[in-house]
Amino acid sequence: MTRFIDLTLNGISTGTVYAAVALALVLIWRSTRIVNFAQGGMLMFTTFIASAVINSGASYWVGFVVALLSGLVLGALVERLLIRRVAGAPPLNAVIVTLGLLILLEAVAGMIWGNTPRSFPPAFSIRGYDVGGTRVLFAPNDTFIVLVVIGVAALLGALFRGTALGLRMRASAFAPEVARLLGVRVGRMLTVGWALAALVGSLAGVLVAPSVFVGPNQFDPILVFGFTAAVLGGLDSPYGAAVGGVILGLALSYVSGYEGASLVTLAALVILLAVLMVRPGGLFSTTRERRV
Amino acid sequence: MSATGEQAQTGVLEVDGLCTDYGPVRAVADVTLSVEPGRVTAVLGANGAGKTTLLRTISCLVPAREGRVRLGERELLGSAVEDVVRRGVAHVPEGRGVIGELTTEENLRLGGLWRGAPAEDLDEVYELLPALRERRRQPASSLSGGERQMLSIGRALVARPSVLLLDEPSLGLAPLISARIMELVRRLANERQLAVLLVEQNARSALAIADRGVVLNLGRVVADADASELADDEDMRQAYLGF
Numbered sequence: 001m002t003r004f005i006d007l008t009l010n011g012i013s014t015g016t017v018y019a020a021v022a023l024a025l026v027l028i029w030r031s032t033r034i035v036n037f038a039q040g041g042m043l044m045f046t047t048f049i050a051s052a053v054i055n056s057g058a059s060y061w062v063g064f065v066v067a068l069l070s071g072l073v074l075g076a077l078v079e080r081l082l083i084r085r086v087a088g089a090p091p092l093n094a095v096i097v098t099l100g101l102l103i104l105l106e107a108v109a110g111m112i113w114g115n116t117p118r119s120f121p122p123a124f125s126i127r128g129y130d131v132g133g134t135r136v137l138f139a140p141n142d143t144f145i146v147l148v149v150i151g152v153a154a155l156l157g158a159l160f161r162g163t164a165l166g167l168r169m170r171a172s173a174f175a176p177e178v179a180r181l182l183g184v185r186v187g188r189m190l191t192v193g194w195a196l197a198a199l200v201g202s203l204a205g206v207l208v209a210p211s212v213f214v215g216p217n218q219f220d221p222i223l224v225f226g227f228t229a230a231v232l233g234g235l236d237s238p239y240g241a242a243v244g245g246v247i248l249g250l251a252l253s254y255v256s257g258y259e260g261a262s263l264v265t266l267a268a269l270v271i272l273l274a275v276l277m278v279r280p281g282g283l284f285s286t287t288r289e290r291r292v
Numbered sequence: 293m294s295a296t297g298e299q300a301q302t303g304v305l306e307v308d309g310l311c312t313d314y315g316p317v318r319a320v321a322d323v324t325l326s327v328e329p330g331r332v333t334a335v336l337g338a339n340g341a342g343k344t345t346l347l348r349t350i351s352c353l354v355p356a357r358e359g360r361v362r363l364g365e366r367e368l369l370g371s372a373v374e375d376v377v378r379r380g381v382a383h384v385p386e387g388r389g390v391i392g393e394l395t396t397e398e399n400l401r402l403g404g405l406w407r408g409a410p411a412e413d414l415d416e417v418y419e420l421l422p423a424l425r426e427r428r429r430q431p432a433s434s435l436s437g438g439e440r441q442m443l444s445i446g447r448a449l450v451a452r453p454s455v456l457l458l459d460e461p462s463l464g465l466a467p468l469i470s471a472r473i474m475e476l477v478r479r480l481a482n483e484r485q486l487a488v489l490l491v492e493q494n495a496r497s498a499l500a501i502a503d504r505g506v507v508l509n510l511g512r513v514v515a516d517a518d519a520s521e522l523a524d525d526e527d528m529r530q531a532y533l534g535f
Contacts (some may be wrong), residue, residue: 183406
């Protein structure tokens with residue numbers, strides 16, 4: 001029973017990180033119908049920047065804020081300089097652009113910071129809580145991860161539901177032409193959407209970095225898990241992304257704990273395939289598939 | 293003055309020698325017309341006559357090949373689509389353009405965001421269209437066709453336009469609802485001194501409320517006359533108006 005509780009707590013912690021990556025993917029999918037395969041590369045890059053800042057002697061929190069801000073800027077630049085140029089082109093063009101960007105970012109990161117993975121400090125202790133004399137697999141840093149992801153998700157929800165900016169962004173995502181006719185500067189909204197998505201991705205990067213280390217390719221599995229979580233919850237649903245991330249985190253934690261860590265990636269792919277076959281729209285998507 | 297510093301224009305909407313191409317096809321050919329405040333001009337014609345393209349060109353959704361579109365002293369062509377509404381032109385597109393994922397109230401708010409419209413402006417729309425007040429919290433996708441049309445017109449009004457471009461507002465509506473919408477359009481022109489450019493396939497109901505009628509065929513103006521004259525012209529009715 002203790003093992004089950006440990007695995008469950010661990011699954012919730014890692015699941016919230018997958019949820020953050022999934023949220024970043026969903027934010028972009030909803031507004032531009034693009035799966036941002038560069039998301040892993042972008043969060044890797046901003047985590048490297050945070051690592052460099054911390055290694056230069058600044059505190060963890062300075063690195064944390066720098067990562068988020070650089071994510072914001074990187075997201076805006078990617079939309080302005082790359083994605084806008086393929087807007088209106090066949091969807092495959094955007095896929096190729098994001099894949100190309102992923103390769104570019106990984107190559108540039110390797111050139112600047114080297115290919116050897118480096119450690120990254122956690123925000124808080126990673127020593128598990130002592131519950132009734134037993135040390136559980138859930139530490140203060142995990143509490144921080146869960147709370148910060150929930151907090152960011154709540155802030156995004158409030159932004160989208162409760163502000164004029166959020167209303168403009170939703171209108172731009174759902175009906176760009178109508179939004180333009182109503183005076184909404186849709187291009188600007190897309191830039192803001194990409195910037196926010198990259199910020200959430202950067203957050204996931206700094207949160208997961210203490211467990212996976214920082215290297216040009218270290219975050220590739222995180223992108224795969226984030227994508228699986230997004231598909232599981234429904235690519236159109238931010239709520240689904242959050243729940244999908246936690247479900248995936250739990251599932252992979254149980255697989256890792258009971259069947260072995262080597263099966264985790266395979267299990268994620270099996271879940272992805274199963275969702276695509278049984279419920280392609282995901283658990284919470286409002287978009288209905290149709291037969292043609 | 294709007295929140296963005298743009299000056300909304302009032303006055304006559306003048307379209308002069310407007311041409312629009314889709315590749316090698318000329319969809320709008322040398323169209324000239326004008327709409328004055330408080331007047332309704334109906335643009336009529338069969339499918340493919342260029343009616344929708346004409347409105348989309350005026351709104352700058354489609355680039356014009358030649359010609360001019362002026363509102364008061366100001367040229368509209370070449371503006372960004374987002375700026376056309378700031379200059380006083382509200383376009384209610386074909387299919388109503390209601391955003392189904394947003395609530396009725398969110399759709400209405402969206403219409404006035406660019407000018408920071410106060411909540412009282414929504415109340416004005418609710419007074420004019422009480423059915424929308426009852427549905428204010430509902431997703432717009434749950435509204436009936438008539439309610440959606442009212443919502444799209446109400447949303448355009450929140451922008452406080454001087455020109456209203458309406459694309460097939462009666463499309464797919466029951467005759468009774470369609471008549472109510474047409475009545476509303478006439479009322480808006482009279483009471484708010486709106487210049488209304490009304491694109492319709494249902495020529496009979498459009499001419500019943502319009503002051504002037506313009507008939508398009510293959511993108512060209514084949515008739516431009518008082519609405520009552522057009523409605524009485526047997527040849528024109530048989531050749532182009534279908535009633």
